[in-house]
Amino acid sequence: MEFAEAKDRFIQTWGTLATQWGINRTMAQIHALLMISPDSLDTDTIMAELQISRGNANMNIRDLIDWGLVFKKLKSGERREFFYAEKDIWKVARQVVKERRRREIAPVLAVLDELTSINTDSPEAAEFTKVISNISRVATFADATAGAALKAEETWLLTNFVKLFAR
Amino acid sequence: MEFAEAKDRFIQTWGTLATQWGINRTMAQIHALLMISPDSLDTDTIMAELQISRGNANMNIRDLIDWGLVFKKLKSGERREFFYAEKDIWKVARQVVKERRRREIAPVLAVLDELTSINTDSPEAAEFTKVISNISRVATFADATAGAALKAEETWLLTNFVKLFAR
């Protein structure tokens, strides 16, 4: 396979995977492009490579920066901005977990916690409380686990996972 | 808070969470409704509770069954079908991981593996191979880890997670 084809395949694959996980395709494609690019790229290059509009490019680059996956680079003597991505996929994964935890999981945990404190005066209400408590307990535990993992060093985590699951 | 309100809050919250993770809202809402329901429900009840059409209800119930999260129950003397959900959230999580691995991760791993074998005759191609190899290695490891966890018993997994991360 030629490089150009492989590159397209990767950008496409990364975009498809992302949509299945609730991330928009363009955002994932920009991320993919920057991950495999040796140099940082400016907006026009990204637009040209992915055949997208300026507005679209700008918005999704901003989002990637918000997610902590892409960074701005200022080249001396250059007026426009250049962008580059974190290329270590472990760090990418850690960052995604961290952000999703903060943005999506934390609010849900708060709601669940509230919902455990209703009257259980009917079979429906009793079952409800039982299920919600179970979800709340497990989710809180899983969230705390993720939190601990994020605090730990990457190597420590990797080492321990290997110990835990090694054959 | 009253039961009726708590119930609506939960169904709504579960639906919102799901959309952020690439699952459609109705599917998550049906799942939520069945999880908190003491009895199995028929299609008409689900339609009425969630205010959705028959077609929508039917399609999403089918999908939930495909995902292994909801099951059919036949009541003797009853012609129509009743549905109930797995209520143990650990089992739900395990099932979701299992299915996503099969449907989404496995195909991506196959593509990544292909992409590692291109000529590295330019700086771009060299960087590409480097990044793809890293992703492929880490993803394969994570996938294998998930596979091992799925094979293990739930209690075993829980116990070991506690040991690993307990303060």
Next chain:
DNA sequence: TTGTATTTTCAATAATTAATGAAAATAACG
């Protein structure tokens, strides 16, 4: 300043995805 390159915003439009509802298919019953 003033002009110019660059970035950002956002209303309009396009594309995608989900939901409806009625018709067709299926299954159960007498």
Next chain:
DNA sequence: CGTTATTTTCATTAATTATTGAAAATACAA
């Protein structure tokens, strides 16, 4: 069988989400 309850399908419609592109805002240099 024929009848009726129930489920499934799917073309149409609705809702949602993403993209465009041009105008406005901003940043920089002279």
